Amino acid sequence: MRVIVIGAGLGGLCLAHGLRRAGVDVAVYERDVSASARAQGHRLHIDERGRDALSATLPPNLFRLIAAVAGRPAPKINGFDPQLRATGIFALDDSESESTTGGLMPAHTVIDRHVLRRVLLSGLDDVVHFGRRYVGYDSEADTVTARFADGGIARGTVLVGADGVGSVIRAQRLPHASVVDSQVRLIYGRVPLTADLRGALPPAMLSSVFNSVVGPGNRFLGIAPVRYRVPPATAANRLAPELAFPPIGDTLAVMFGRRLDRLGLSDSQLRAASGRRLRDRVLEQLAGWHPLITGVVEGWTPESVYPITVRSSVPIPPWPTSNVTLLGDAIHAMSPAAGAGANTALRDAARLAAALSETSTGRPLLDAIRDYEREMIDEGFRMVRLSAASGTRILAADPLPDESSSRALE
Numbered sequence: 236m237r238v239i240v241i242g243a244g245l246g247g248l249c250l251a252h253g254l255r256r257a258g259v260d261v262a263v264y265e266r267d268v269s270a271s272a273r274a275q276g277h278r279l280h281i282d283e284r285g286r287d288a289l290s291a292t293l294p295p296n297l298f299r300l301i302a303a304v305a306g307r308p309a310p311k312i313n314g315f316d317p318q319l320r321a322t323g324i325f326a327l328d329d330s331e332s333e334s335t336t337g338g339l340m341p342a343h344t345v346i347d348r349h350v351l352r353r354v355l356l357s358g359l360d361d362v363v364h365f366g367r368r369y370v371g372y373d374s375e376a377d378t379v380t381a382r383f384a385d386g387g388i389a390r391g392t393v394l395v396g397a398d399g400v401g402s403v404i405r406a407q408r409l410p411h412a413s414v415v416d417s418q419v420r421l422i423y424g425r426v427p428l429t430a431d432l433r434g435a436l437p438p439a440m441l442s443s444v445f446n447s448v449v450g451p452g453n454r455f456l457g458i459a460p461v462r463y464r465v466p467p468a469t470a471a472n473r474l475a476p477e478l479a480f481p482p483i484g485d486t487l488a489v490m491f492g493r494r495l496d497r498l499g500l501s502d503s504q505l506r507a508a509s510g511r512r513l514r515d516r517v518l519e520q521l522a523g524w525h526p527l528i529t530g531v532v533e534g535w536t537p538e539s540v541y542p543i544t545v546r547s548s549v550p551i552p553p554w555p556t557s558n559v560t561l562l563g564d565a566i567h568a569m570s571p572a573a574g575a576g577a578n579t580a581l582r583d584a585a586r587l588a589a590a591l592s593e594t595s596t597g598r599p600l601l602d603a604i605r606d607y608e609r610e611m612i613d614e615g616f617r618m619v620r621l622s623a624a625s626g627t628r629i630l631a632a633d634p635l636p637d638e639s640s641s642r643a644l645e
């Protein structure tokens with residue numbers, strides 16, 4: 236069996252590791268010319284689903300590396316009002332803490348996205364092909380042929396769309412599956428966590444997974460500490476010497492969110508604006524908020540600031556299985572409001588790797604894919620609905636359109 240994966244994002248890379256570990260032939264094709272070609276967010280909260288998926292798929296030294304560097308905040312989300320008065324604490328479930336990893340990694344950790352992606356790329360030089368933009372596929376009896384913009388092709392037994400929210404594979408495989416714009420825009424930036432800032436901010440803010448500040452008019456500011464347990468360069472030196480990390484300091488990842496029609500900038504203005512202009516616009520939106528909050532945004536490094544359109548998949552009923560399948564954002568993109576997209580993509584990847592490797596013991600391929608898809612559809616669309624509801628409640632995001640056609644899933 237040969238598996239062709241489109242997209243070297245978190246899900247595609249995790250799948251590639253899982254298949255390699257199971258001895259299955261795999262090739263990954265990525266449109267970006269390199270791993271650092273595009274900003275992809277600043278930090279990720281890895282929960283027990285992501286942790287268990289990484290533990291099941293990665294070579295042990297790479298999993299140990301992630302466990303060593305990932306920050307270990309208290310499993311809670313703090314709520315604040317714009318004057319920095321506490322409005323509540325949401326405790327995250329950590330009952331499955333340390334179940335599958337022999338105590339290596341707790342249920343809730345935080346990691347820099349670039350660090351995670353670099354670790355995931357490690358050892359896959361001969362598997363990942365950068366600069367290959369996929370454009371379509373052709374199915375023949377037991378094989379599928381992927382076509383690329385450069386005129387090249389790749390032939391395999393299975394084709395996996397791990398190509399993110401704008402998935403070209405989904406458009407061909409499930410043309411009725413749509414993605415909607417929630418009308419919320421995020422402006423995302425990061426600020427170095429200096430000793431001064433550390434001393435000024437409430438200690439609870441620095442020791443939790445996430446801090447949510449909600450103000451009038453559905454204005455939202457998320458403040459997320461990214462603190463390394465061990466510097467990535469030190470841990471890599473010990474566990475994966477082939478990975479050379481530059482010195483990386485602790486930071487705060489900070490995101491401002493609001494409906495586009497209340498932001499006072501159009502999409503084209505957002506895209507064209509410099510980091511400084513975006514930062515100034517956010518500061519205007521935060522006028523009158525506590526100086527510590529506005530001070531954090533003032534500290535944004537301009538080159539780290541960029542806008543994001545929050546989009547969501549619309550759940551659809553299960554479809555007939557074939558040897559072309561999907562994972563992660565390609566099929567169930569969700570608002571980041573519940574911080575679940577990456578964890579769900581990683582879980583899909585681990586489940587699909589396990590399902591495909593069962594075919595080596597004689598399991599029919601389509602049975603294995605069908606079982607994977609059943610769980611993936613169920614859990615993925617459940618998280619889509621949950622994330623959309625959070626986005627509507629907190630940010631006045633457009634609710635998901637009527638999905639009466641998807642009742643079969645309930």
Ligand SMILES: Cc1cc2nc3c(=O)[nH]c(=O)nc-3n(C[C@H](O)[C@H](O)[C@H](O)COP(=O)(O)OP(=O)(O)OC[C@H]3O[C@@H](n4cnc5c(N)ncnc54)[C@H](O)[C@@H]3O)c2cc1C
Pocket residue numbers: 241242243244245246247264265266267276278279280281367368369370397398399400401402403421423490543562563564565569571574575576577578579580
């Ligand atoms: C601001 C923000 C914060 C977030 N925070 C969290 C969090 O804390 N926790 C969490 O669990 N999730 C979080 N998420 C969600 C998470 O980032 C995504 O759900 C996750 O990256 C999905 O992984 P994926 O592999 O499916 O897709 P992606 O990571 O998007 O990867 C898709 C890959 O496919 C490639 N590709 C696309 N089209 C083609 C093509 N035609 N040919 C070849 N390659 C192609 C892309 O270049 C990309 O590399 C956040 C998202 C955002 C926007």
